[in-house]
Amino acid sequence: MEGESRNHQMNCCSTCELTEEHLGKLFRMIHNGLHRLHNKRMECHNLTSPQAEILIFLMHVPGQQATQKQIEQYMKLTNPTVTGLLNRLEEKKYVKRTVNPKDKRSHIVVLTDESRKILSAMWEEIHTLDQKLTEGMTQEERRQLFGYLKIVLHNIS
Numbered sequence: 001m002e003g004e005s006r007n008h009q010m011n012c013c014s015t016c017e018l019t020e021e022h023l024g025k026l027f028r029m030i031h032n033g034l035h036r037l038h039n040k041r042m043e044c045h046n047l048t049s050p051q052a053e054i055l056i057f058l059m060h061v062p063g064q065q066a067t068q069k070q071i072e073q074y075m076k077l078t079n080p081t082v083t084g085l086l087n088r089l090e091e092k093k094y095v096k097r098t099v100n101p102k103d104k105r106s107h108i109v110v111l112t113d114e115s116r117k118i119l120s121a122m123w124e125e126i127h128t129l130d131q132k133l134t135e136g137m138t139q140e141e142r143r144q145l146f147g148y149l150k151i152v153l154h155n156i157s
Helices: 002-010 020-045 049-060 068-075 079-091 113-133 139-156
Strands: 065-067 095-100 103-111
Touching: 020 049, 020 113, 049 065, 049 068, 049 079, 049 095, 049 103, 049 113, 065 068, 068 079, 068 103, 079 095, 103 113
Parallel strands: none
Antiparallel strands: 065 103, 095 103
């Protein structure tokens, strides 16, 4: 009986067994699944999901450059974590860091020509993944989901 109980607990991760009481677990499962899929799609560019997110962020900011502090705030990550991500991106020749002329204690992070070569393909991969997330939903359902998720994010920020 004890073995059956343990097997049941291990197999209880099916989405149809989740109830409204498992909202946090559902978000965690979605996060983990999304992270796994995103990493898989970025493998061909030799990137991890967070590294790709930094490149996409830089692609959309004016001048395609930002301070490390701006990246930390956008990613909601600590300085050491972002430093590690930027070190790896710099090793891959996807970003370049220079001393900020306005504040010698900070760095400006810019995209390189190497990263610009892959950004279009990366953006397509991300767009395809975003579409997969809401497959089977109507446009109205997508709009509502987005609105609800923004509220959830606001509630935990």
